Amino acid sequence: MCQCFISHVEGPSYRPLGSGMAVDGAGRRFGNLSSGCIDEDVALHAVEALKSGAPKVLRYGRGSPFMDIQLPCGGGLEVTLLPAPDREVLNAVHRRLVARENVTLTVLPDGQIENGATRGGLTMTLRPKVRVLVFGDGPEPRGFSALAQAAGLPVTLYAGAEETRDGIAGACAFSGKTWPDTAHVDHRTAVTLFFHDHERETALLTHALETPAFYIGAQGSLRARQLREAALSAAGVGDAGIARLVEPFGYVAHARSAQEMAAGVLAQVIDHARRV
Template sequence: MSVPALDASSVIEPIRSLSEARGVLAVVTRIDGPSYRPLGAMMAVLDDGRRVGTLSSGCVEADIALHAMKALENGTPVSVVYGKGSPFADITLPCGGGLEILLVPEPETDVLIALIAQHSARQHTALEIDARRGTVAIVPSGETGWRGEMFTVAIDPELAFYVFGKGPEAITFAGLVHAAGYPSVLLSPEEETLEIARAAGCETRHLTAAKFPADLHPDEMSAVLLFFHDHDWEPPILASALETEAFYIGAQGSQRAAEMRRNELTLLGVSADALARVRGPIGLIPSVRDARKLAVSVLADVLNEA
């Protein structure tokens, strides 16, 4: 399962860029009022001027880069404040809030590489930053925020999507989550579906039987979605999905199709408690008959539950 190579929306991309090039890690360490980005949001400013990630709606990134270059030259961490309480009266935040940004020059590469490995292994982890010395360390877990002079950034696995089905609904949803930068894979018994999805850059697998591949292991940050018109494919796939930790499991179709699906799962020995985990019809918008609208509706539903 892959993420687009140049995806800067992923929380790990600023870390990845700094593991490969000299630069400064910029972290939101305080928010006063409304903010475009959350506490702990990170951006990398590389020594060639490139920036990876964002910390605002675009109003302070250029100035952050200037301060980052000074911090890189001096080799010491520094905090910069924007908006409320800032000495930079000419730089305002449209949201009316305030941001404090910690700039950490040249964080230890070996720590960043280890953090990337843990993230790739879909482990919950955290980066601890010494604001005074500028050193970084990995800690097993922790909430994002201050603890004395140490600021912790909690880093969770990305949401992952296992998409089963064929036709425009499956293709459109797989393309949407891929474009959004989420790890995802589309599994389909139909080669035409796979060809179109591959052309859009999606990771695909040929599904040769109505079953959940044994080598796939959705975790608690995963969603399993089924987009079949031939609902005979669904029960065995769903029954296996219900044995995983996936937080969202659902299938498209009408209320009648959902009832037939529940009956088939009951015949397969699925318990009432497990059946309650199966969502269907899926999506926030009822009775959707357009593949694009359905894809957005379903993704919004998943994100609302995440």
């Protein structure tokens, strides 16, 4: 399997520096480096690199020898092909990502990969995938969970009503007010609450605000938000903790349907994830 990744970017780029794609000996691609403008060509070169065993750097866009391949964004980028990376290093990277840890590694000029930051190579940090915890009942949490899963995010829905959980992979029965033992939170976790019975929120939010979750938000009107903040304050949550709540909840102001709310909250979660 040839590892291909963006190692240099000039100007705008659809995918950021360090984005990766794997290509096997048959030219099958796993992942993508663009919106479709270079991936097929990269795969052809990757198959050749697998045969030769030698790393290779491809240039696209500005200064590229491939004049027939244009980048619509108008920038320039380089893609490094690694046909024989150290499997032990890759396995270690995989284990740490599965454990929800950030991983720093360096690609050296000779095509080898080392753990950690090493001078003389390209150092990059890989982060675990964003995941979402969803609490609530009704069409709002169900619609949001389905949309987030369709976008490729791991989702765990905690809901009491079977009709809310039905068809949502990984959904868990939940009708309490205290934090479930199975809901683990790390720095790449978003916590979302969709309750109409806002009394169920206080203990859940109090716990969530003690975690490193990058996003914590809850559904409700201005009046509901005011009551929520008062309840959290009475529960001992300080101003700094309350200020961590994302308000307003979602990018669609005054959402009038579960679909509008789901789209607005998902966009907001993704936007916040780009900052951590």
